[in-house]
Amino acid sequence: MKSKLLSVVTVFVAVTVIVGAIAAIAIPSLLRARVSYSPQRQTPLDAYRTTPPATSQPVPGREEDAAGVSRSTADALAKLAAREWRDQPSMNTEAYSRIRDNAFLAVAANPLSTFSIDVDTASYANVRRFLNAGQLPPPDAVRIEELLNYFRFDYPPPAGDAPFSVAAGVAACPWKPSHKLVQIGLQARRVDDQAVPARNLVFLLDVSGSMNEPAKLPLLKDSMRLLVEQLNGRDRVAIVVYAGAAGLVLPPTPGDRKGEIRAALDALEAGGSTAGGAGIQRAYQVAEDAYIDGGVNRVILATDGDFNVGVTSEGGLVRLIEEKRKSGVFLSVLGFGRGNLKDSTMEMLADKGNGNYAYIDTLAEGRKVLVTEGGSTLVTVAKDVKIQVEFNPNTVSAFRLIGYENRVLAHEDFNDDGKDAGDIGAGHSMTALYEIVPAGVPLDAGSVDPLKYQQPRAASAAAANGELATVKLRYKAPDGETSTPLATTVRDDGGEASANLRFAAAVAEFGMLLRNSEHKGTASFAQALELGRGATGDDPDGFRTEFIGLVEQAQRLAETKGGVVGS
Numbered sequence: 135m136k137s138k139l140l141s142v143v144t145v146f147v148a149v150t151v152i153v154g155a156i157a158a159i160a161i162p163s164l165l166r167a168r169v170s171y172s173p174q175r176q177t178p179l180d181a182y183r184t185t186p187p188a189t190s191q192p193v194p195g196r197e198e199d200a201a202g203v204s205r206s207t208a209d210a211l212a213k214l215a216a217r218e219w220r221d222q223p224s225m226n227t228e229a230y231s232r233i234r235d236n237a238f239l240a241v242a243a244n245p246l247s248t249f250s251i252d253v254d255t256a257s258y259a260n261v262r263r264f265l266n267a268g269q270l271p272p273p274d275a276v277r278i279e280e281l282l283n284y285f286r287f288d289y290p291p292p293a294g295d296a297p298f299s300v301a302a303g304v305a306a307c308p309w310k311p312s313h314k315l316v317q318i319g320l321q322a323r324r325v326d327d328q329a330v331p332a333r334n335l336v337f338l339l340d341v342s343g344s345m346n347e348p349a350k351l352p353l354l355k356d357s358m359r360l361l362v363e364q365l366n367g368r369d370r371v372a373i374v375v376y377a378g379a380a381g382l383v384l385p386p387t388p389g390d391r392k393g394e395i396r397a398a399l400d401a402l403e404a405g406g407s408t409a410g411g412a413g414i415q416r417a418y419q420v421a422e423d424a425y426i427d428g429g430v431n432r433v434i435l436a437t438d439g440d441f442n443v444g445v446t447s448e449g450g451l452v453r454l455i456e457e458k459r460k461s462g463v464f465l466s467v468l469g470f471g472r473g474n475l476k477d478s479t480m481e482m483l484a485d486k487g488n489g490n491y492a493y494i495d496t497l498a499e500g501r502k503v504l505v506t507e508g509g510s511t512l513v514t515v516a517k518d519v520k521i522q523v524e525f526n527p528n529t530v531s532a533f534r535l536i537g538y539e540n541r542v543l544a545h546e547d548f549n550d551d552g553k554d555a556g557d558i559g560a561g562h563s564m565t566a567l568y569e570i571v572p573a574g575v576p577l578d579a580g581s582v583d584p585l586k587y588q589q590p591r592a593a594s595a596a597a598a599n600g601e602l603a604t605v606k607l608r609y610k611a612p613d614g615e616t617s618t619p620l621a622t623t624v625r626d627d628g629g630e631a632s633a634n635l636r637f638a639a640a641v642a643e644f645g646m647l648l649r650n651s652e653h654k655g656t657a658s659f660a661q662a663l664e665l666g667r668g669a670t671g672d673d674p675d676g677f678r679t680e681f682i683g684l685v686e687q688a689q690r691l692a693e694t695k696g697g698v699v700g701s
Contacts (some may be wrong), residue, residue, distance in 0.1 A: 229439075230274035231478040233539050235651050238532045238569075238577060241525045242590060247533065248548050250541040250555035251320065251519040253562045254484065256469055256477070256493035258284035261648065262680075263472065263495040265687045270695070271648060275477065278537030278645035282565040285641065285677060287634045289321035289563055297515040298322045298558060300605060302624045305631030308639050308665060309646070309655035312575050316533075316568040316624055317635045318521070318605055325510040325560035332368040332429040333512065334386070338417040339402065340437035342377040346404035349495065350471040354436050355399050357500025362396060364505055365389025372420050373398050376413025377405060386424040414454065421463045430512045432489065436468040439476025448479075455486045456554075462613070464514070464557075468503065469493040481540075488517060488557050502675075511559040516609040518555040518617065521566070522548040524604045528597040529626075532571040534653065536642050548608060551617050558609075567642050569653070570602065601625055633669040637678065640665035644685050647692075659689035 239247075257280035264271035292299040299321045307313035337358065345351040365371060369389030375381050384398035417433045425431055455465055465487025467480045475493075484491035492503045520543060525533055535542070547553040558564060571577045603624045608617040631639070643662040646654040663685050670678045 226473050228272075228275075228473065228475045229478050230272060231481075231540065233274050233277065233649070235649070235653055236535045236537075236539055236542070238534045238571065238653075240532050240577075241527045241530050243582070245525050245527065246522060246545045247525070247535055247568070248520065248522045248543045248545045249535065249538045249566075250543055251521060251558060251564050252279050252538060252541050252556050253283050253558055253564050254280050254481065254491040255284040256280060256481065256491045259493040259495050259499050260469070260475070260477065262684055263493070265684050265691070266495075267472075268691065270688065270691050273649045276645050276648045277539075278642055278649070279541070279566070280537075281641050281645045282537065282567070282638055283563070285563075285565075285637070285681075287319055287321075287563050287565055287638070288671070289319040289634070291321060292323050296323070296620070297609065297611075298519075300607060300620060300622050302605060302622065303632050303635045304602065304624065304626040305629075305635050305639075307569055307655075308661055309643055309657035310569070312572075314570045314572060314602075314626065315631075315635065315639055316570055316602065317638055318523070318566045318568070318624075319634065320519075320558065320562075320564040320607075322515050322558045322560055322562045322564075325513050325515075327509050330430070330509045330513060332370070332426050333365075333389075333509075334370045334421060334424050334426045334429055334431045336372045336374060336386075336417045336421040336424075336433045338413050338433055338435045339373060339375050339383075340377070340413075340435075341375045341402055341404050343405050344438055344474050345471070347471055350438055351402065351404045353494065353497065353500065354468070354470055355402060356497055357494060357504055358399055359396065360497075360501050361504040361508055362389075362392050362399075364508065365392070365395075370424050370426070371395055372417075372424065374413055374417040374420060375402065376416075382416065382420065386420065414451070418454075418458045418461075418463060422461055425462070431463045432466055432512060433463060433487075434466045434468060435480075435483065436470065437480070438471040438474045439469055439480045448482075452482070452486050455483060459486070459488045464488040466512075467491045485556070486554075488514075488554075490559070506675075507561075510561050513560040514557050514612045515560050517557040517612055517614075518551070518553075519558055519607065519609040520548050520553075520555045520617075522606045522608075523568070524606070525570070526597050526601050526603060527573070527593050529573050529600065529602050530570050531573045531575065532577045534569045536567040536569060537645070538566065548606070551608075551610070551615065557612075565638055567638055633671050636665050637669035637671075640669065640685075641681070644681075644688070648688065659685055659692065663689070 254277075257275065257277040260275055261271045261281070264275070289301045290299050301317075301319045301321070303317040303319075305315055307315045339351075339354065341351060345354075362371075367388050367390040370386040371384065371389055372382070372386045373384035373395075375383050383401065384395065387394055389395075414433070414435070417435075421431055421433050459465070465484060466489035467484040467487075469475055469477065469480050469491070470493075477493075481491050492499075494500045494503060522545065523533075541556070543553065543555070547555075601623045605622050605624060607620040609620070610617050640662045643654075643657045643665070644659070645651075647657055647659060647662070663682065666678070666682050666685060670682070673679055
């Protein structure tokens with residue numbers, strides 16, 4: 135009996151020791167996890183006030199500047215810029231669509247190039263984020279057209295009632311001297327800020343758990359506080375959130391009731407799964423109910439791009455957005471954060487919604503997108519803008535469009551007013567570059583057997599006029615359904631490259647190096663730096679100077695990898 139009792143006591147003591155050891159290890163870990171992730175708690179949507187208080191009270195312990203921008207977020211972003219978190223482990227689920235560089239096409243068989251314009255800028259800011267974090271970007275994160283269109287170029291203003299001007303330039307190709315570069319530039323009509331129509335803006339904000347990082351929801355809120363300062367009584371702002379279900383945080387509110395808007399922002403917290411589809415439906419409904427005739431009516435989606443639940447298919451989401459744009463409510467998309475960025479989804483949604491896609495990596499970029507460009511550039515001056523270039527076989531043997539790979543259209547789409555294309559806002563400029571092979575210069579582009587049933591096309595009399603190409607455009611008025619044509623010609627006068635073309639060439643060369651493009655020829659970061667430094671020109675915002683710094687950073691990173699980029 136005593137031995138049995140002794141055995142029971144021994145077992146009890148052993149179990150007690152084991153449980154105590156487990157508790158000593160597990161409880162501190164659980165407490166640390168609780169402290170680290172407590173902001174991700176689920177916040178019931180019915181806890182969001184439909185009518186916020188009239189004034190916004192300071193959040194205890196948070197220092198703010200005059201615009202309400204939190205110092206804690208600024209400090210966190212400064213740490214990110216300093217790469218203090220670079221070595222911390224994290225799961226990377228970022229998604230980018232595969233980009234295959236446009237190939238050279240022989241003019242004798244393929245004289246036309248047709249594409250939709252694109253004024254998105256997200257790729258440039260995202261590339262900057264990678265480089266500032268001490269990493270070379272994935273090749274598919276580099277869309278050269280978005281690098282080019284981040285910058286404003288000195289193109290002539292449009293004449294008369296035209297919504298935009300068209301300019302062209304020609305010069306030798308820096309990375310292939312026997313080739314030429316053709317630059318095509320569009321400059322949209324500018325609208326004075328005082329003349330900007332009333333804005334009906336519905337912000338659709340992702341407050342799911344994945345947004346709980348300093349460079350996501352906190353940066354989004356601080357960026358929006360900057361916008362609040364620019365609103366006036368004619369504007370209307372609403373906020374819809376989604377995280378498991380869609381909720382109306384702020385009904386359409388006059389822009390001069392800034393306290394209510396700030397209070398709604400202060401109430402936002404991250405937590406829950408993502409129901410993007412339901413949120414988009416709610417946001418469109420709010421925008422349609424508050425529609426302003428003749429105004430700017432737009433849903434602005436801000437997210438890291440992860441749509442886990444909601445509209446169950448990508449096709450269903452696209453059809454919803456395509457249908458809603460017919461109502462005159464367009465969709466723009468703002469991307470935030472790292473590690474979870476669904477770049478390909480966000481770009482697609484903005485394209486289908488007749489809006490723009492921007493990526494916000496810093497508060498300065500938030501100011502650029504939401505304040506500097508948040509007024510006039512939201513005013514669409516032309517929609518469904520298409521470009522078709524016809525090259526002259528007497529002067530050009532082959533060509534390649536640099537970038538715009540996912541904007542290429544069938545040639546028949548150019549005259550089809552039913553085909554969707556990109557829009558351009560007031561003050562926007564758009565740049566496209568072609569690398570062309572002059573007639574008589576050999577090109578190793580493969581060959582095709584002679585045709586059996588038809589003869590090669592003969593050049594027309596117009597081919598003898600010395601022109602390189604004819605650039606044709608079609609566009610619609612913002613509320614129109616019938617397109618208007620424009621056309622201009624391109625000649626090579628043999629002159630020096632303009633500052634516009636030199637800087638555009640520097641940006642394109644930088645992009646080709648980051649992509650490790652098969653067409654990069656003798657391109658180098660040193661050459662891109664030389665071109666860029668020589669064409670910085672008037673740089674009031676410092677964007678071109680910043681570009682020089684990014685090229686230098688990419689050069690250093692490439693050298694540490696033994697000169698291999700894009701691997």
